[in-house]
Amino acid sequence: MSYSPGLEGRIKRYEQILQGTHIGTWEWNVQTGETILNERWAEIIGFKLKDFGNTTINTWLNFVHPQDSAASDRALEAHFKGETEFYECEARMRHKNGHWVWVLDRGKVVSWTKDGKPEWMAGSHQDITERKNREEMLVRYSDLLDKSNEAAKIGTWELDLETLLVHWSRVSREIYEVEGEHDIPLKSNIDFFRQGGNRQAIIRLLNEAIEFGRPFDKELEIISQLGNKRWVRAIGIPEMSGAECKRVYGLFQDITEKNLMHQELVLQEQQFRNTFDNAPNGIALVGLDGRWLRVNKSLCDMLGYSPDELMALRFEDITFSEDIGPDWQLVHELLEGKRENYQIEKRYIHKNGYFVWALLAVSLIRSEKGEPLHFVSQINDISIQKNSQLEIQQLLDTTREQNARLLNFAHIVSHNLRSHVGNFSMLLELFSTEAPECTNNDFFPLLQHSADSLHETIGYLNDVVAVNEPSEEDMKEINLLDFVRKALLDLSTQISKDKAQVNVKIPENTMVLGIPAYVDSILLNFISNAIKYSSKDRKLKIDLHLDEPVGDYHVLRIRDNGLGIDLNAHGKKLFGMFKTFHGNSDAKGVGLFLSKSQIEAMGGKVDVESEVDKGTIFKIYLRNAGD
Amino acid sequence: MREIKRIYIIDDDPIFVFGIKRFLEMAQLGEEFVHYANGKQALDGLIALGGSSSDWPDLIMVDLNMPVLDGWQFLEAYSELQHQKKPLVFIVSSSIDPVDLRRAKEFHFVNEFVVKPIGAQQLKEIVEKYK
Numbered sequence: 001m002s003y004s005p006g007l008e009g010r011i012k013r014y015e016q017i018l019q020g021t022h023i024g025t026w027e028w029n030v031q032t033g034e035t036i037l038n039e040r041w042a043e044i045i046g047f048k049l050k051d052f053g054n055t056t057i058n059t060w061l062n063f064v065h066p067q068d069s070a071a072s073d074r075a076l077e078a079h080f081k082g083e084t085e086f087y088e089c090e091a092r093m094r095h096k097n098g099h100w101v102w103v104l105d106r107g108k109v110v111s112w113t114k115d116g117k118p119e120w121m122a123g124s125h126q127d128i129t130e131r132k133n134r135e136e137m138l139v140r141y142s143d144l145l146d147k148s149n150e151a152a153k154i155g156t157w158e159l160d161l162e163t164l165l166v167h168w169s170r171v172s173r174e175i176y177e178v179e180g181e182h183d184i185p186l187k188s189n190i191d192f193f194r195q196g197g198n199r200q201a202i203i204r205l206l207n208e209a210i211e212f213g214r215p216f217d218k219e220l221e222i223i224s225q226l227g228n229k230r231w232v233r234a235i236g237i238p239e240m241s242g243a244e245c246k247r248v249y250g251l252f253q254d255i256t257e258k259n260l261m262h263q264e265l266v267l268q269e270q271q272f273r274n275t276f277d278n279a280p281n282g283i284a285l286v287g288l289d290g291r292w293l294r295v296n297k298s299l300c301d302m303l304g305y306s307p308d309e310l311m312a313l314r315f316e317d318i319t320f321s322e323d324i325g326p327d328w329q330l331v332h333e334l335l336e337g338k339r340e341n342y343q344i345e346k347r348y349i350h351k352n353g354y355f356v357w358a359l360l361a362v363s364l365i366r367s368e369k370g371e372p373l374h375f376v377s378q379i380n381d382i383s384i385q386k387n388s389q390l391e392i393q394q395l396l397d398t399t400r401e402q403n404a405r406l407l408n409f410a411h412i413v414s415h416n417l418r419s420h421v422g423n424f425s426m427l428l429e430l431f432s433t434e435a436p437e438c439t440n441n442d443f444f445p446l447l448q449h450s451a452d453s454l455h456e457t458i459g460y461l462n463d464v465v466a467v468n469e470p471s472e473e474d475m476k477e478i479n480l481l482d483f484v485r486k487a488l489l490d491l492s493t494q495i496s497k498d499k500a501q502v503n504v505k506i507p508e509n510t511m512v513l514g515i516p517a518y519v520d521s522i523l524l525n526f527i528s529n530a531i532k533y534s535s536k537d538r539k540l541k542i543d544l545h546l547d548e549p550v551g552d553y554h555v556l557r558i559r560d561n562g563l564g565i566d567l568n569a570h571g572k573k574l575f576g577m578f579k580t581f582h583g584n585s586d587a588k589g590v591g592l593f594l595s596k597s598q599i600e601a602m603g604g605k606v607d608v609e610s611e612v613d614k615g616t617i618f619k620i621y622l623r624n625a626g627d
Numbered sequence: 628m629r630e631i632k633r634i635y636i637i638d639d640d641p642i643f644v645f646g647i648k649r650f651l652e653m654a655q656l657g658e659e660f661v662h663y664a665n666g667k668q669a670l671d672g673l674i675a676l677g678g679s680s681s682d683w684p685d686l687i688m689v690d691l692n693m694p695v696l697d698g699w700q701f702l703e704a705y706s707e708l709q710h711q712k713k714p715l716v717f718i719v720s721s722s723i724d725p726v727d728l729r730r731a732k733e734f735h736f737v738n739e740f741v742v743k744p745i746g747a748q749q750l751k752e753i754v755e756k757y758k
Contacts, residue, residue, distance in 0.1 A: 411724075415692075418721040419640065422744030426646040429746055433653065455744075462723055 024125035026060075026107070030080075030118045033057040044103060044127050046096030065092035065100065072105065079109065080118050087121070090128065102132040146170075153254035159186060161210065161247055172252045175232060177224035194221045194229075202234065209238040210245045219255060231259040282358075282379035288335070290314045293374055302358070302381050304351030320347035320355060327360070334364040335372055345382065357386035414462045421455050460590040475602065477625040478519055480510040480556065484544055487523035494531050500540035510546055511625035512554050518598040519622075525591045526618055530560035535613065553604065553621040561615040567608070574608060629758055631685045631715070632658045637669045637701065638690040638719070643743070647688070647719075647750075654751040657686070665693045666701030673708060683712040686754070688741075691720040691727060702734050715757050717741050 015038070018025055024041030028034070035055045042049040045063055052059050061069065068091035079087040087107045092100040107123020149155065155172025159165075165183040168176070176192055178184075190206075193199040198220045205216040216236045224230055236250040276283055282299030284292055292311050300307050303318060316324050323346040330342040341363040347355040361378045428451055432439045439445075484504060488495065495502060512519070527542065534540040538561060547555035565574060575596040599606050603623050610616040634657040638644050644662050651657050661684065663669035669689070676682050687705075691698035698718060705716075718731050721743040731740045739753060 415721060418723075419643075419743065422721055423640070423642045423646065425744045426650075426746070427642070430646055430649050433747070434649075 018124075022127075024103075026123050026125065028057060028107075028121045028123075030109070030121055031113065035059060041125050044125055045093050045101055063093040065094070068092050079107075087123065090132070100129075101127060102129045104128045155252040156249065157252050158249040159206075159247060161245060168252075175224070175230065175252060175254045176222070177226045177228065179225075192222045192224070194223055198222070205234075205236060206248065209236050209248050213238045213240045213243075213245060219259070229256075230254060231256045282377075282381070284377045284379065286315065286362075286375040286377050288372055288374065290316060290331075299379055302350075302356060302379065303348055309351075318349050320349055323347050330362070331375075334362065334375070340364070345386070348379075355383075356381060357383040410461070414458055417454075417458050418462070421451065421458055424451050425455060460594075463590070463594055474515055475513045475623075476516055477511050478514050478516060480512050480519075480546070480554065480622070481506045481508055483516075483519050483523055487520065487527055490524060491527055491531065494528070498531055498534060498540050500531060500534070500542060503541070503543045503545075505543070505545040506556070507546060510554060512622040513625040514602045514604075514622055515598075518602055522595045522598055522620065525595045526558045526620070529591060530558065530562055530616075533616075534560065534562040547619065549624060550621065552624050554624050556620040556622065557617060558620065559615060559617045564612040564614050564616050565608075565610040566612050567610050575606075629685070629715075631656060631754065631758065633661070633682070633684040633686075634659070635661045635663065635669060635672075635684040635687045635689075635714075637663045637666060637687065637693070637698070639664050639693045640690070643690075647745075650745075650747040650750050653747050654754070656751065656754050666696030666698060666704070668695075670696065670701060670704050673705070673710075678708065678710040680710075681712065683710060684714050686715045686717065688717045688719045691718060691722055699730070702737065706734065706736065715739075717753075719743060719745070 018038070019040065022040060024044050025038045026041055027036040033056045035057055037049060037052070037055050037059070039049045042052065049055075064072065068089070072089045072091055075084070075087050075089040078084050085108070087105075089105045090102060091105050092102055095101045104126040105123065106126075107121050109118040109121045111120040113119050149169070149171050153171060153175065155175055156169040157172050158167045160167070160183075163183075164186045166186055166189045167183045168178070173179075173181075186206075190199060190202060193202045201218060201220060205218060208214045209216060215238060217233070219231060219233050222230050222232055231254075233253040233255050234250065235252075236248050238245045238248045240246070276294075276296050279296055280298055282302050283296045284299055285294040287293050291314055295307055295310050297307075300310055303310065305313070305318075310318075315327070319327060323344075326344060327346060330339075330344065333339050334342065341361065343359065343361045346358060346360055348358055350356050359380045359382045361380075363376050365373045365376060367373055428448055432444070432448075481504070484506060488502060488504075527544075530542045531540065541561045543557070543559040545557045545559070547557050549555065567574070575592050596606055599620060599622070604621040606621065607619040608616065609619075634651065636644055636647060638647075648660050648662075651660065661672070663672060666689070669687075673683070689698050689701055693701075696704070698720065702716075713736070716734075716737045717739040718737055719741045720727070723742055728740055731737050738757065741750075741753060
């Protein structure tokens with residue numbers, strides 16, 4: 001130490017000042033490493049000076065952040081070389097509690113060795129932690145702002161009115177799709193805006209900002225450097241100094257996507273409106289209270305009202321009174337969440353007073369929270385279908401009635417005819433017994449024959465009349481194979497006489513639903529027909545096979561190799577009454593008609609395939625009694 | 628051995644009545660024929676006789692379709708009559724309706740359901756069964 005003793009008082013004073021400024025001090029002998037620190041130096045990092053014991057340069061080196069000690073060394077080096085007047089460095093030191101404390105370390109060589117090396121150096125430590133933290137936060141915030149701007153595609157711009165250059169932020173440059181960081185002349189910037197209205201608008205807005213200090217916020221279209229069309233939101237804020245504008249700055253946001261979405265929504269809305277307005281069926285939005293919210297043209301046309309007239313009415317006003325109740329019932333079920341939609345046929349009342357039959361389909365629209373908003377109703381005019389349906393029903397009723405009358409008529413006719421023919425036969429019999437001499441002529445046998453034929457015909461008529469729609473109780477489960485066997489047994493005499501070959505392929509337990517007497521009669525009729533109309537040129541073969549079931553039906557196929565029928569000539573009449581085709585003397589033309597009636601009465605049907613001189617196939621559909 | 632002497636014919640058709648009488652005569656069945664044109668007349672006749680009378684018929688042939696009181700109504704009323712003699716009862720009708728046939732079976736005293744027309748031979752065979 002080479003301080004002169006007269007300085008002591010002054011030093012004392014300075015120490016007091018230093019204490020007041022809260023500054024830590026240090027003195028360091030660069031050559032020996034000896035170090036003198038004050039109490040505040042230790043206090044900055046949470047220690048008492050006495051905690052350190054003998055202090056050396058290592059006391060500093062122990063606490064300084066390794067990264068910062070390097071920077072400190074460089075600053076010292078520069079100072080020692082005389083490049084800087086003061087040594088200065090910001091460095092972190094470890095606090096006693098473990099955290100880092102920023103200090104501003106400053107100092108100056110105060111004495112030199114004889115050979116010109118730095119000897120004593122004196123300096124100070126100032127706690128700058130708070131300032132440093134603020135700085136760091138600022139950097140972070142600024143970074144955050146940049147990132148948000150980038151995410152929101154918001155750029156900034158600034159127009160310097162002296163140079164007429166525009167400065168763009170990075171995001172702004174990206175929006176314009178311009179490379180490089182240099183500022184742009186105002187004229188070039190304006191040229192990015194689409195020629196015409198957009199460009200004139202930005203010029204007007206800038207002029208107003210500069211002249212009157214009027215800020216602007218406008219959506220405009222630009223063409224980027226690469227030729228892409230973009231919608232931007234340009235915000236301009238003039239900075240005024242008195243009446244004079246010094247600069248204009250602002251924001252610049254890419255809203256292309258937003259605009260496209262908006263346009264798409266507009267388009268969708270338009271499409272929906274077009275669909276709604278021009279739909280061929282009636283569509284309406286109906287409020288929860290039954291009032292129309294919106295109606296389309298088709299609905300107005302259907303009901304004969306103008307849109308305004310219709311909107312003034314509630315749906316009950318134009319619904320036929322009988323149909324209001326069921327409709328409301330369903331509406332309540334919708335509102336209670338019991339169903340999501342409903343469909344009913346109902347009658348509206350046209351403005352001119354007549355009914356309009358409509359098929360109404362209604363769904364309830366709910367908000368995202370599930371609260372009912374309104375109904376969407378689709379209303380289709382089904383008057384034509386409905387009227388023709390009614391007509392058909394009437395026709396059906398009339399036909400039924402006529403049919404019943406006809407049946408009644410047939411009963412009476414057949415019964416009365418029977419009585420008379422019975423008497424006729426009886427009288428002929430008496431006549432021949434009591435006056436046999438009168439029968440020996442040409443007329444009596446003919447008369448007898450006519451009476452017999454008439455009697456026979458009436459018998460057939462009775463059979464036909466007897467085929468009525470049977471009730472379900474009359475239908476019995478019938479084992480088809482058993483019935484076929486029985487029919488073959490009944491016909492066994494004829495079969496063996498003709499040496500016919502009969503081939504039966506029907507599984508056991510094939511159960512059909514039918515009336516036993518009908519099934520008997522049908523089988524006898526088809527099999528005896530096959531025998532009756534066999535070919536004289538070949539041995540008769542009859543197949544009785546069960547085909548694959550069709551729906552709920554068993555299909556019995558009866559095939560012969562007999563004469564066949566010319567279906568082109570007779571197809572339509574085949575099952576007709578009193579139609580015969582082969583000129584056989586015993587053909588009466590009732591069998592097929594009767595069989596067909598019986599099959600149909602049991603809910604079945606019969607198909608025929610035939611080829612002349614090859615044979616005939618009848619397919620008989622009988623209801624399956626199984627399952 | 629049942630004797631069939633007195634036969635009631637209840638039918639509104641005179642031709643049938645004429646014919647059936649001749650057939651019965653030819654077949655030598657019965658000795659006395661009583662004709663009633665409907666069920667009412669026949670019923671009145673039987674009531675007039677009284678239940679204990681031995682003049683009751685041996686065979687009643689009744690048609691179904693008749694005016695005033697038809698065959699069914701006659702049979703209903705007949706079943707209520709108290710009488711000692713139990714004659715044979717034939718329904719003789721031109722009806723072939725199965726419903727009528729079923730209904731006839733409900734009258735236990737009805738012996739036959741004969742469908743018109745009927746010949747002399749057939750008539751004889753049927754009656755012979757009950758002799």
